[in-house]
Amino acid sequence: MDPFLTSRMVTDILSGLTNGVIYGMVALSLVLIWRSTGVLNFAQGAMPMFATYIGFALLSYHFSYWWCVIACVIAGVLIGGLTERLLVRPLYGKPEINPIVVMVGFLIVLEAVAAAIWSSFPRSLPGPFSSIHWQLAGKPFALSPFIVYEIATGLLVMIAVAVLFRFTKLGLQLRASAVAPEVSRLLGVRVGRMLTLGWMLSTVVGVITTILLSSNFFSGLTPQINDGIFAFGFIAAAVGGLESPVGAIVVGVLLGIVNQFVTDYVNQNAVIIIALALLVVSLMIRPSGVFTKPTERRV
Amino acid sequence: MKLSESRLRVPIAIVVAIVATVISLVSAASVREGVAISLAFDLAIACATALSLPDLKSRHPVVSRAAFTLLGLDVAIFITFFLNSSTNFNLATGAAMSIVLLGLSFLTGASGQISLGNGAFMGVGAFTMAIWANHHATTPIVLTLLIAVACGALVGLLLGLPATRLRGPYLAGMTLAFAVAFTFILSSFSSWTGGDSGLQLPTAAVAPRWLDGFFHAGTSPLTTTTLYITDVAIIVAGVAFFFMANLFASRTGRAMRLIRDNDVAAELVGISLPRARVVAFIVSSAYAALGGAMLTLIDNSVSPPTYSFALSVTILSLIVIGGIGTISGAVIGGIIYAFSTNVISWITNQTGLNPQGNFASQLNGIIFGGLLILTMLFAPLGIAGAARQLWHRVRSRTSG
Numbered sequence: 080m081d082p083f084l085t086s087r088m089v090t091d092i093l094s095g096l097t098n099g100v101i102y103g104m105v106a107l108s109l110v111l112i113w114r115s116t117g118v119l120n121f122a123q124g125a126m127p128m129f130a131t132y133i134g135f136a137l138l139s140y141h142f143s144y145w146w147c148v149i150a151c152v153i154a155g156v157l158i159g160g161l162t163e164r165l166l167v168r169p170l171y172g173k174p175e176i177n178p179i180v181v182m183v184g185f186l187i188v189l190e191a192v193a194a195a196i197w198s199s200f201p202r203s204l205p206g207p208f209s210s211i212h213w214q215l216a217g218k219p220f221a222l223s224p225f226i227v228y229e230i231a232t233g234l235l236v237m238i239a240v241a242v243l244f245r246f247t248k249l250g251l252q253l254r255a256s257a258v259a260p261e262v263s264r265l266l267g268v269r270v271g272r273m274l275t276l277g278w279m280l281s282t283v284v285g286v287i288t289t290i291l292l293s294s295n296f297f298s299g300l301t302p303q304i305n306d307g308i309f310a311f312g313f314i315a316a317a318v319g320g321l322e323s324p325v326g327a328i329v330v331g332v333l334l335g336i337v338n339q340f341v342t343d344y345v346n347q348n349a350v351i352i353i354a355l356a357l358l359v360v361s362l363m364i365r366p367s368g369v370f371t372k373p374t375e376r377r378v
Numbered sequence: 379m380k381l382s383e384s385r386l387r388v389p390i391a392i393v394v395a396i397v398a399t400v401i402s403l404v405s406a407a408s409v410r411e412g413v414a415i416s417l418a419f420d421l422a423i424a425c426a427t428a429l430s431l432p433d434l435k436s437r438h439p440v441v442s443r444a445a446f447t448l449l450g451l452d453v454a455i456f457i458t459f460f461l462n463s464s465t466n467f468n469l470a471t472g473a474a475m476s477i478v479l480l481g482l483s484f485l486t487g488a489s490g491q492i493s494l495g496n497g498a499f500m501g502v503g504a505f506t507m508a509i510w511a512n513h514h515a516t517t518p519i520v521l522t523l524l525i526a527v528a529c530g531a532l533v534g535l536l537l538g539l540p541a542t543r544l545r546g547p548y549l550a551g552m553t554l555a556f557a558v559a560f561t562f563i564l565s566s567f568s569s570w571t572g573g574d575s576g577l578q579l580p581t582a583a584v585a586p587r588w589l590d591g592f593f594h595a596g597t598s599p600l601t602t603t604t605l606y607i608t609d610v611a612i613i614v615a616g617v618a619f620f621f622m623a624n625l626f627a628s629r630t631g632r633a634m635r636l637i638r639d640n641d642v643a644a645e646l647v648g649i650s651l652p653r654a655r656v657v658a659f660i661v662s663s664a665y666a667a668l669g670g671a672m673l674t675l676i677d678n679s680v681s682p683p684t685y686s687f688a689l690s691v692t693i694l695s696l697i698v699i700g701g702i703g704t705i706s707g708a709v710i711g712g713i714i715y716a717f718s719t720n721v722i723s724w725i726t727n728q729t730g731l732n733p734q735g736n737f738a739s740q741l742n743g744i745i746f747g748g749l750l751i752l753t754m755l756f757a758p759l760g761i762a763g764a765a766r767q768l769w770h771r772v773r774s775r776t777s778g
Contacts, residue, residue: 119547121494121554169755176492177754179550180698183494184750187691191743195736306687310558313551321546348566351559358552362540 085218091339093221099335100233101288105305105312106319106327107237108284113321115257115277118167121182123312124305125189126162127285130154131293131300132197134286135204144207151286159282163275193302201299204290229291236287237328240280244324253277307351311338314354318361320368330369391427395420418456425449443623451616455609463601466608467676468716473611474672476712477618479697480705481665484622487703488634489658490641491542495553496666496693498560501685503530503667504674508577509570515580523614523671530667531660538659543652549659557690564682576681583607583675607676614672615712618665623705625661634658638703666693695746698753701762710761718742 083089105123112120120126134151142150166185170178208224244250255263256273264270285305292308293300315334319326337357338350345353361369399416406412428434428445435442458466482496493499506526510517517525537556541549564571571577585599585606625631634654637644645651674680696715701707722741723733731738757764 119551121550166751166755173758174490175547176486176490176550176702177758179492179547180694180702181751181754183691183694184747184754187695187743187747187750189747191740191747195740195744198736307558310555314555317548317551346566348562351555351562352566355552355555355559358555359537359540362544362548362552366540366544 082216082218085215085220087343090221091343092336093226095336095339096332097226097229097335098338099332100230101292101308101331102311102315102335103328103331104233104236104284104288105308106315106331107240107324108281108288109312109316110319110321110324110327111240111277111281111284113316114324115253116163116167116171116274118170118178118182119313119321120281121179121309122162122185122189123281123285124289124309125186125193125302126158126282127155127289128300128302128305129189129193130158130282130286131289132193134290135202135300136197138205144205148290151290152283155282155286156279159279160275162282163278167278168271168274190302197302199302201301202293203299204294206294225294232287232291236284240284240324243280249276310351311354314358317358318369320371323368323370326368326370387427387430391423395423398423418452421452422449422456425452439627440624443620443627447616447620447623450619451613454612454616458605458608458612463604466604468720470604470608470611470676471673472712472716473608473615474669474676475693475696475715476669476708477615477672478666478669478693479700479708479711480618480622481662481669482693482697483701483703483705483708484625484665485658485662486638486697487626488631488638489542489655490638491549491655491659492694493553493659493662494550494690494694495537495555495557495560496662497685497687497689497691498553498557499530499534499663499666500670500673500689500693501560501564501682502533502663503527503670504680504685505564505571505577505670506530506667507671507674508572508579508680511579511581512577519583519675523668523675526671527664527668530670531664534660534663535656538656538663542655542659549655553690554687557687561682561686564685571682574682576679578679579674582678583610611672611676614668618668619705619709622665622708626705630654630657692746695750697760699746699749699760701760701764702758704759704762706765707760707762718746 109120109123112118112123131151131154133154134149135147137147137150162185166181167178170181206225206228208228210223210225212223213220242250244254252263252268253273253276255266256268256270257277260270263273288308289300289305293304311334312331315331316327318334319328319330334354334357338354341350341353398419402415402419403409403412406415425445425448429442429449434445458469461469478496478500482493486492503526506529507522510522510525514522537552538549541552565573568574583603583606585602589602589606633644633649636647637649637651637654641651644654670685673684692715696711697707699714700709700711722745725745726733726738726741731741753760759766
């Protein structure tokens, strides 16, 4: 009927949006942890991957999709909280590379243990909605019920995080303990608890991303599912500015769309190369990110 | 008393050397073997004597480092003659890896930053080596190695320039993205890189004829070639080690350590932070490329799956366990790498795991990842740091 909606450009934009929402969420979860604890969490992909494996183990006991999702989120909360308490807390105030190395180690362990328990063969998760694309006047349209569910979930998560941080008392406490831990402590905020909560929150965002990814992509759930996604998420977060949640989301979504155009007009291999080039160029021009105001560093 | 002792050292060493020469010449099976063994002994004695002189280290640090390197090389090469081919091959890969680890150790020790992409930089060197050798077969190997190193340095400059200007984990993140992207870069240029199957070197490195004389008759040429390539790898690693030891101690090295410990103070005394960080990153990339090129030389071929993200992670684990920021840590890491496969298959056998099972195939990751976390939490300077601490404790106890 309307050839515009099935045109190549609209198809690319809509398909790109699907990936973009994923990248945006990964970038958001990275920024959440970076802002609150000053750690770039290299296990940000592996922790949710592990939680998703645990949650979807319930499938073999004939639980429904939604029960599995709830189990995944609970597992994510536990993993996020325990990680902060046991692995990250001893490292506050240590040189910057220590948490990086520990989280890389955690990434290796989680991926290896997941592969040891559940094997590295891809496991396809059921989707709650059909992923067969709609047809418009005999032509395939870029959206399917599942993709709409995916994009809607992504937007919902982002809005929920924004509302939490901006309009609730808890959000205010979270922000306060990230910006000025000492002052917050004096004012009666349980800073340690807030940091743990930040890690839990970020892992849950990651879990939702991983669930969407592993039922959407043809690849299914594998221990390495988030390795590549993490790279794109970091690129989005760094280009947008590691300090800026809005920047992370916006750049993540744009990056998804750009990638789709590159896939369509160049090839699949060029995607990450171009993304890397974008990162290099953007850091050259605007080191602290597109969405953050450059600040001076106090001595 | 002490003075005369140190004066006596040189004549004693000469006597010992003469005795060693005579014994090895008399007892060796052939003249050639006797000459080689006595040369090895004499060199070791000369280096050890030089190192034992009291003020060599403070007056001529470069000479002292050279003597130390020569002693290490001498002992290592002497040992390789008594090992079987597969152990030698492992040692050769370990030597190549220790070059890479030296670079990463310098980056962290010097600028406090870390790279998660050194596996990809290794790949740059490895593929440059193979591609150049396939297109220009007449270029001497040493020159090809240098070209590979230059390529690694160039890519390092390209990525390091933006990332090292920033505080924070940008370099780590960007190098991770590079490591993930590297496989795709290789397949994008498959007409050069040989696609999935990789590349073969046009001419294999073959041991020179004179080396055969050191073996009993009937030794297969393969054994000789493995020994030759192992010793070449060890020598290259030794040269890399020597340069790195000097760099660590040089003005640049000291300036960089100041940056790591207190970057504000470093800027105040006039060190340019971005420049020093970029230089450290370039050195680390160049060393990684040299290690990768050596690996191509050892394997005679290069294949893309070797240079996946997992390799970068392995490199990080090795240097952290060995001792990040130290030179000896790189050597320890290289030795761990050389024998890790053997040790892990030994563990698999001892515990009765199914070697084809899921758990056994992931044992590598579980052990390395676990050690990485434990090292960082409880002994951040790794084996080298722990050994140094122990040594100081023992010395302070014995001296007073």
